[in-house]
Amino acid sequence: MPRAKLQTLTEQMFYILLCLKEECYGLDILDKIPNMTGHRVNVGSGTLYTLLEQFREEGFIRETKVEGRRRSYIITAKGEEVLAREYERILAQVHDYQLTRGCK
Amino acid sequence: MGKIQETKRYLASMSLWEQECIEEFLADQAEQGWMLEKMGSFYWHFRKAEPKKRKFSVVYFLKTDDFHATPTEEMKEFYEFLAHDGWYPVTSEAGKIQVFCNEHTEPRPVETEVTTKVEVLHRMWKCVGLKMCILCLAVAIGQLLALGWGVTYMPITLLADNMAWGVVVCSLALIGAGIGAVISHYRWYKKAQVEARERNTFLPTRLWMRELSWLYIMLVTAGLAFQSLRVFRAVRAVVFLLVILVLVVVVAGTFEVCVAHGKRAGMTAKKNRKRSVLVAAILLTAIGILMFLVLAVFGDGGYFNKREPEMTYEYDGSTFEIYKDELPLTLERLTGEAYDEQYSYEMRLEQKSFLINHYIGWQSPCEDVHELPDLRYEIVEIKYSLVYELCEKFIKDELEHDYGKGLEDESERLIMVEATAWGAQKAYQLYHGDEAKMTFVLCYSERIVKLEFDYRWNLTNAQKTIVGEVFGK
Numbered sequence: 001m002p003r004a005k006l007q008t009l010t011e012q013m014f015y016i017l018l019c020l021k022e023e024c025y026g027l028d029i030l031d032k033i034p035n036m037t038g039h040r041v042n043v044g045s046g047t048l049y050t051l052l053e054q055f056r057e058e059g060f061i062r063e064t065k066v067e068g069r070r071r072s073y074i075i076t077a078k079g080e081e082v083l084a085r086e087y088e089r090i091l092a093q094v095h096d097y098q099l100t101r102g103c104k
Numbered sequence: 105m106g107k108i109q110e111t112k113r114y115l116a117s118m119s120l121w122e123q124e125c126i127e128e129f130l131a132d133q134a135e136q137g138w139m140l141e142k143m144g145s146f147y148w149h150f151r152k153a154e155p156k157k158r159k160f161s162v163v164y165f166l167k168t169d170d171f172h173a174t175p176t177e178e179m180k181e182f183y184e185f186l187a188h189d190g191w192y193p194v195t196s197e198a199g200k201i202q203v204f205c206n207e208h209t210e211p212r213p214v215e216t217e218v219t220t221k222v223e224v225l226h227r228m229w230k231c232v233g234l235k236m237c238i239l240c241l242a243v244a245i246g247q248l249l250a251l252g253w254g255v256t257y258m259p260i261t262l263l264a265d266n267m268a269w270g271v272v273v274c275s276l277a278l279i280g281a282g283i284g285a286v287i288s289h290y291r292w293y294k295k296a297q298v299e300a301r302e303r304n305t306f307l308p309t310r311l312w313m314r315e316l317s318w319l320y321i322m323l324v325t326a327g328l329a330f331q332s333l334r335v336f337r338a339v340r341a342v343v344f345l346l347v348i349l350v351l352v353v354v355v356a357g358t359f360e361v362c363v364a365h366g367k368r369a370g371m372t373a374k375k376n377r378k379r380s381v382l383v384a385a386i387l388l389t390a391i392g393i394l395m396f397l398v399l400a401v402f403g404d405g406g407y408f409n410k411r412e413p414e415m416t417y418e419y420d421g422s423t424f425e426i427y428k429d430e431l432p433l434t435l436e437r438l439t440g441e442a443y444d445e446q447y448s449y450e451m452r453l454e455q456k457s458f459l460i461n462h463y464i465g466w467q468s469p470c471e472d473v474h475e476l477p478d479l480r481y482e483i484v485e486i487k488y489s490l491v492y493e494l495c496e497k498f499i500k501d502e503l504e505h506d507y508g509k510g511l512e513d514e515s516e517r518l519i520m521v522e523a524t525a526w527g528a529q530k531a532y533q534l535y536h537g538d539e540a541k542m543t544f545v546l547c548y549s550e551r552i553v554k555l556e557f558d559y560r561w562n563l564t565n566a567q568k569t570i571v572g573e574v575f576g577k
Contacts, residue, residue, distance in 0.1 A: 042212055044215050045189050045191065069181040
């Protein structure tokens with residue numbers, strides 16, 4: 001059930017959507033994410049291909065341009081919403097951590 | 105100097121679901137200087153290559169099928185994604201399951217996210233594995249329906265057939281395995297989802313997939329063995345089974361060759377699929393017809409398996425056979441008369457199972473002697489009292505509804521008659537409306553006998569006692 005699965009984003013999903021805040025070729029995401037995360041996060045080419053397809057099916061992203069076999073994508077309002085929700089969830093986690101550890 | 109071996113074949117013993125297992129095996133082969141070239145259904149083909157450490161990745165690509173001659177546009181796009189990290193396709197096939205290789209020692213893996221990997225595998229299973237389960241269920245249900253049809257028309261014959269019970273057991277096991285596979289997959293899927301989500305680890309599938317494949321093969325083979333033993337006996341059944349297995353390989357091989365030829369000829373996937381399926385269907389039909397002919401000629405009731413008669417005679421331009429089998433009950437014993445050569449005596453053990461033995465006997469006069477009566481009977485020896493009532497019901501139903509001919513005549517019914525004279529526990533006589541027929545069903549403690557006398561016969565109590573002495577002992 002991909003719908004239920006995508007209610008919560010994994011780290012790799014999160015970064016893919018984050019990359020697509022700006023129009024971007026699918027393939028370029030493969031290099032963008034490691035650069036963005038200092039090589040902490042890596043997305044495999046097979047995983048990226050599958051996820052782009054799933055995101056498109058879910059309406060999180062849309063295709064903007066096709067040049068030969070190169071496709072570029074951008075995040076949709078629905079995708080923004082999912083991304084924002086994930087951000088809130090991470091913030092809540094951070095908040096809970098800080099509260100428990102007395103970091104605040 | 106001997107010729108250096110350039111290629112080799114490996115019997116495909118690993119299930120294509122065992123991703124990690126295959127990847128390790130291929131890497132090992134590559135290190136030994138053997139590079140995968142082609143993945144067939146039966147064999148994997150390798151060619152000699154420079155021994156080197158290489159990484160392999162088994163990838164499931166759902167948006168294609170095995171009939172494409174060249175990679176589709178979507179697949180080429182997928183290839184480009186993988187090529188970005190140095191992965192290139194190893195085999196020329198453009199099917200759902202593909203193998204990629206990477207010359208780097210530590211490349212970025214094709215799949216980096218476990219949840220996606222689990223989802224892809226699940227979708228792949230629904231696409232391929234589920235179809236296999238449905239096929240197995242269809243085969244098993246088909247077998248049971250064929251037997252069910254037999255139960256309607258010849259229940260006793262089937263009850264007396266050990267092989268039929270074998271088919272039932274195998275079919276039920278196949279249904280169990282099919283349903284078990286579906287349950288097992290969904291259990292794996294749920295567990296794998298949890299593992300992926302909570303521990304970010306991939307739960308391998310190999311624990312159940314390989315065993316299940318072997319179970320399918322064993323059950324289908326056993327089912328076929330029982331089916332062939334139902335039709336043939338002993339050595340010929342083994343030969344028949346081997347022939348069936350060879351034919352399965354021939355059909356599968358022809359299908360593969362046909363698909364490969366279509367690809368080489370540059371056919372579209374649709375045309376290639378249509379042509380290959382058509383060729384397989386024609387071949388299967390031809391084999392079906394051939395098998396039917398083989399059964400008609402070599403089967404137990406076939407041309408080459410007829411009993412040799414004691415003698416033959418000509419009457420009205422036709423040849424008739426005379427047998428001299430020993431019968432438990434004869435007209436001579438009932439009447440005290442001697443009929444010399446005017447009768448044929450036949451006794452046959454129709455079937456024998458762990459539940460019942462089914463015999464048929466008859467004494468019929470020669471065609472040129474019209475005035476003599478005849479005698480027919482069917483004996484069902486029951487080994488387990490549990491099936492006694494079932495057998496009694498089957499025999500009665502068969503008479504009242506005339507199953508064998510498919511003509512249901514409701515005016516035919518069995519009426520209980522006095523059993524003591526027959527020495528039986530229960531006795532029934534067949535009636536057509538109000539007219540009593542000379543057909544009886546006699547129930548003894550361990551056997552049920554269906555007796556059919558000539559319509560001109562008038563049985564005396566003394567003759568009934570003789571019947572009781574013969575069958576009631």
